[in-house]
Amino acid sequence: MMDEAKLKAAAGELEAALIKELPDGKEYDREFSDSFHRKMKKVIFRANHPIVGSGWRRAVAAVLAITLLGGSALIVRWKINSGAAQLEDPKVEIIRIEEVEKPKKSMTTEGLPVTEESAYTKNTVALVGRVLNPRTIAVTYQYDDREYTEYIPLFDLEIETVLYDHSSNLPDKKVITIGSCYEYYTVDQFQQIVEQDKVYLVYCYVLTDSASSDENTNLIEQDKLLEYFDCYAGMPNMLIVEKESDQYLATEFFAPYFPGVEPTQDKKKLYPIPVEELETVIKNTAEKYAP
Amino acid sequence: MLLYLSALDSPKEKSTFEKIYYEYRGMLYGIAMSLLHNELDAEDAVHQTFLYAAENMKKFSSGVCPKTARYLVITVRCRATDILRQKSQCLHLDDAENLPAMGQDYPGLSPLARCIAQLPEKYRDALILRLHYGFEFREIAKLMGISEANARKLVTRARSMLEEICEKEGVL
Numbered sequence: 129m130m131d132e133a134k135l136k137a138a139a140g141e142l143e144a145a146l147i148k149e150l151p152d153g154k155e156y157d158r159e160f161s162d163s164f165h166r167k168m169k170k171v172i173f174r175a176n177h178p179i180v181g182s183g184w185r186r187a188v189a190a191v192l193a194i195t196l197l198g199g200s201a202l203i204v205r206w207k208i209n210s211g212a213a214q215l216e217d218p219k220v221e222i223i224r225i226e227e228v229e230k231p232k233k234s235m236t237t238e239g240l241p242v243t244e245e246s247a248y249t250k251n252t253v254a255l256v257g258r259v260l261n262p263r264t265i266a267v268t269y270q271y272d273d274r275e276y277t278e279y280i281p282l283f284d285l286e287i288e289t290v291l292y293d294h295s296s297n298l299p300d301k302k303v304i305t306i307g308s309c310y311e312y313y314t315v316d317q318f319q320q321i322v323e324q325d326k327v328y329l330v331y332c333y334v335l336t337d338s339a340s341s342d343e344n345t346n347l348i349e350q351d352k353l354l355e356y357f358d359c360y361a362g363m364p365n366m367l368i369v370e371k372e373s374d375q376y377l378a379t380e381f382f383a384p385y386f387p388g389v390e391p392t393q394d395k396k397k398l399y400p401i402p403v404e405e406l407e408t409v410i411k412n413t414a415e416k417y418a419p
Numbered sequence: 420m421l422l423y424l425s426a427l428d429s430p431k432e433k434s435t436f437e438k439i440y441y442e443y444r445g446m447l448y449g450i451a452m453s454l455l456h457n458e459l460d461a462e463d464a465v466h467q468t469f470l471y472a473a474e475n476m477k478k479f480s481s482g483v484c485p486k487t488a489r490y491l492v493i494t495v496r497c498r499a500t501d502i503l504r505q506k507s508q509c510l511h512l513d514d515a516e517n518l519p520a521m522g523q524d525y526p527g528l529s530p531l532a533r534c535i536a537q538l539p540e541k542y543r544d545a546l547i548l549r550l551h552y553g554f555e556f557r558e559i560a561k562l563m564g565i566s567e568a569n570a571r572k573l574v575t576r577a578r579s580m581l582e583e584i585c586e587k588e589g590v591l
Contacts, residue, residue, distance in 0.1 A: 130582065138531035139550035142543075145525050145532075147485040150492065151446055158448060164462040168440065168469060175436035175473035 242366040242381050247331055248417035253298050253359070254291040254410055256329050256371060259322045260284040260303065282307040282357070283322050285330060291407055292414035295334035304358040306332055321364050329376060329406075331367035332359040369406075370398075376406045385409045435482045439491075440469055442483045447495045454499040460506070464499040467564075471498075475561065486552070490562065493544045497563040500541070530590040537584050542577035549574050 160168075262283040286303050298304075322328060335357055361368055366381040376382075377398040383389070386405070391397040447468055451461035471494050472479050479487050525536050535543060541563070548554040548562065560570040584590075 130578075130585070134531060136550045138529055138535055139547050141528055141532040142525070142535050143489065143547050143551045145528060145536075146547075147489055150485070150488050151449060158445065160444070160448075161459070161462060164466060167466050168444075171466065171469050171473045172434075172437055172440060175434065175476055 242363050244413060245417065247363075247367055247381070248292075248294065248414050250294050250417075250419040251333050252331055253293045253295055253334060254329060254331050254414070255285060255287050255304075256289040256291060256327065256407075257285040257287040258327050259324060260286055262322055262324055285328075288327070289407075291329070291410050292418075294414070294417065294419055297334050297336040299334075299358050301358070306330060306359045306361055307357055308361045308364050321368050327371040329369040329371060329410075330361055331363070332361045334359050371403065372400075375400045375402050378406060382406065382409070385413075435480065436473060436476060438483050439472065439479060439487055443488060443491050444469075446488070447491055450492060451495050451499045454496065455503060460502050461499070464495055464502055467498040468495040471562065471564075478558075478562075493548070494562055494564075496540065496544075497565075501564055530588065531585070534581060534584045534588055534590050538577055538580055542573060542580060545570065545573040546577040546581070 260283065262281065264281050282305060284303050284305050287301075290298070366379045369379060369382070370377045377392075377396075378386075378401050379398065380391070382401065383391070383399050386399060386401055386409075389399045389401060391399050444465060447465045448461055451464035452458070455461050455464065468491055472491065478490060481487060525533055528536065535546060538546065545559055545563065548559050549556075554562070556570045556574070557567045559574070560567040563570065563573075565573070
């Protein structure tokens, strides 16, 4: 058995020698890739704002969608009132927005946990409708003398039913445009969730509500936004559900409401639930959270 | 992304984390490159290292200093080894863990310290984190990107390997 004190002293001695051997960073100085710079700026922000919570992140998602779809040469001023961050007057200039055929993968970060409260919170609606024209736009913007391009998935939804409406501004249109915040999902992942001509149940935020909400964001210059975008799906992997004839293929978010239902055996593990049963649950739950 | 970037736009003094980042990113990249020989993988290892630091800023509160540098070096080596292991089917866990320590010749050290220096790098680092820096096993696990159980195993194995080395070298 070794003497613990001697061992500690020896470890300290070796550590001091190892420190002396550390290489000088300057000899490795290099130009890191754009992708690395972008990832690191997020990490730096996280380090500098350690109390950032999911509310803040949702606010970011909201502002992001709005910002990116706001049109060319849009300078956005915004502010987050969560207490975790006070960010104002960023100088980010969007140069162009264009549709693209084969998007590159956008970056992925971890998804937010979905709770009942977050799903049914104010400014949300649940719509059932047919998906038309799924597409991707490329948004090119300039920041800090660099040009970046990001990709955002969009689709039109031909509305069949509004299951609940916690917004006062859902557009009175038969077809609305829904997008998703690329921060949480890659374009590829999103395109696997929605397919042309299939019918889906979609939980989404109404853009005008999110844009004017004092709780999360305070945006200006939003007058052009509705030309591009009506709603956005903040958590598409959980809150977009395919409708297949007389049943929904529900995600695990809905599983607790139907304890007897077993998931499918395939990779997706979806819960087949009769249309009427799921819609009743959604309507009843929505009542609990009605604004 | 856009807004995260924007948040950094205001002119202000660099935070402790930023100082650490700008001071050590080159060095960490060099270490990662020496293991991975691939620029993108090396950047990935550096990114993951700073992600760990961002999430564990208490450990880095002393800012730019030798201790911080060593924590980062150990972390980047572990992250690089993980990437290497993921990419190479033929590199098994034991191979990765047994990468030899670099620069094993330390003439000025005591015999016991020289025995520790002979341990494979990962074992040596785990033992130093535990003995010298007083890390809990869960803290070692986080830094090295392994489970707490594996961190315990690593330190235990390091101790028994050290005993063997000491016996062979006639130390103690």
